[in-house]
Amino acid sequence: MVNNIDLLLKTGCAFFLSFLIAFLSFNLFGHGTGGSVSQDEIDKRAINFPDTQQYLTLVTDLHTHSVFSDGHVWPNIRVLEALRDGIDALAITEHLEHQPHRTDILNPDRNKAYEEAKAAAGRKDILIVNGSEITRDMPPGHINAIFIKDANKLFNIDPPKNDKTQEILNERIREMKWGNDLEKEYYSLANIWPAEEAIETANRQGAFLFWNHPMWTSQSQDGVARLTPMHKDLIAKGYLHGIEVVNGNSYSEEAFQIAIENNLAIIGTSDVHNLIDWDYKPHLGGHRPVTLIFARYKNITSIKQALLERRTVIWFKNKLFGLKENLDPLLNASLSIESASYLPGTKIVGLTISNISDAKFLLKNASGYTFANSDDLVEVPAQGTKYLQVKTLEKINLLTLNFGVLNALIAPGKHANISLKIRIY
Ligand SMILES: [Zn+2]
Ligand SMILES: [Zn+2]
Secondary structure (H helix, E strand, O other): OHHHHHHHHHHHHHHHHHHHHHHHHHHOOOOOOOOOOHHHHHHHHOOOOOOOOOOOEEEEEEEEOOOOOOOOOHHHHHHHHHOOOOOOOOEEEEEEEOOOOOOOOOOOOOOHHHHHHHHHOOOOOEEEEEEEEEEEEOOOOEEEEEEEOOHHHHHOOOOOHHHHHHHHHHHHHHHHOOHHHHHHHHHHHHHHOOOOHHHHHHHHHOOEEEEOOOOOOOOOHHHHHHOHHHHHHHHHOOOOOEEEEEEEEEHHHHHHHHHHOOEEEEEEEEEEEEOOHHHHHHHHHOOEEEEEEEOOOOOOOHHHHHHHHHEEEEOOOOOEEEOHHHHHHHHHHHHHEEEEOHHHHHHHHEEEEEEOOOOEEEEEOOOOEEEOOOOOEEEOOOOEEEHHHHHHHHOOOOEEEEEEEEEEEEEHHHHHHHEEEEEEO
């Protein structure tokens, strides 16, 4: 009997002890997991745009960094930020050839950031896209390859085999204007493998490739994006599919024009290295730049298909940039007239314009009517309404209001238009 109690106690203790160990292990070794994000946090700052009639509107950030290249956070933090921002698809795209942390974080496997992010995401409602940043001087500059299968095949560290290649390498190291000695050596060595080969390999893996920050002053002194013969050649071969018109804090009219003329997808990304909260201050009403992708379903295949068919709009500092064919359906899904009726004893219609998107719209009156309570510039708040009084002169049954949407561009300097209709009762 005593023995049995003793045994019971021992078993109980063992059970408790294993539970304790499991609990502690989870806490000690769980730093790569996604942690938790409350619904309240998501509600406060999640980026919200309505689906269009034809497609789901997915919010994506396809260019970010973690400690596995020159970013300053572990990949799970990127995932947690993305969950708070309501991001549907996130890519952590590490520089393959720029590895400033490698003395502290050995990084022989370039798929690691993706795998960490994927583990952190777990079953949460976010898609993690496998991608890398092919990092070269101009040309071609930096190119993101996403939907890749194996990042390790996209770079090649091949020490010089003869004096001639050693001399080329030494020359490159001498010419390099940034980085410490170790980084100069590493980056220069990694840059010997031709960019075209990395780009071709990514294409063979079925990747979607876009030119990053073509307006970056380190690679284009005057800040103007220009296609080089190498870019033109890559486009002609079908190897380059998109271009960043927005990167972080930068917008490029020239890149927008290049996208239009060369049938490249219009992409906007955060390229975040620090914290989204520091760089974009969502708690103060800011937002990271995102690419809205119009996809049939919320899955990787549909997103890739949509990108290849260039169904994107950028949201950047409360501006929207996209082709007319993509922007118009988004505007029509976002804005509508809720109700309209004549003010008693007048020929003035009182109506409410509703906006179910996160963009605050600046509308310029382009109708034949003038307004009784506003000039011709009408601001419709994000996720809000605007009350307007329209002088129709005659009593009519069907009212059409035409506006220029000043914060939505379908080409450089060319804003979108919208027509809102309402029956008056
Ligand atoms: Zn870059
Ligand atoms: Zn980058």
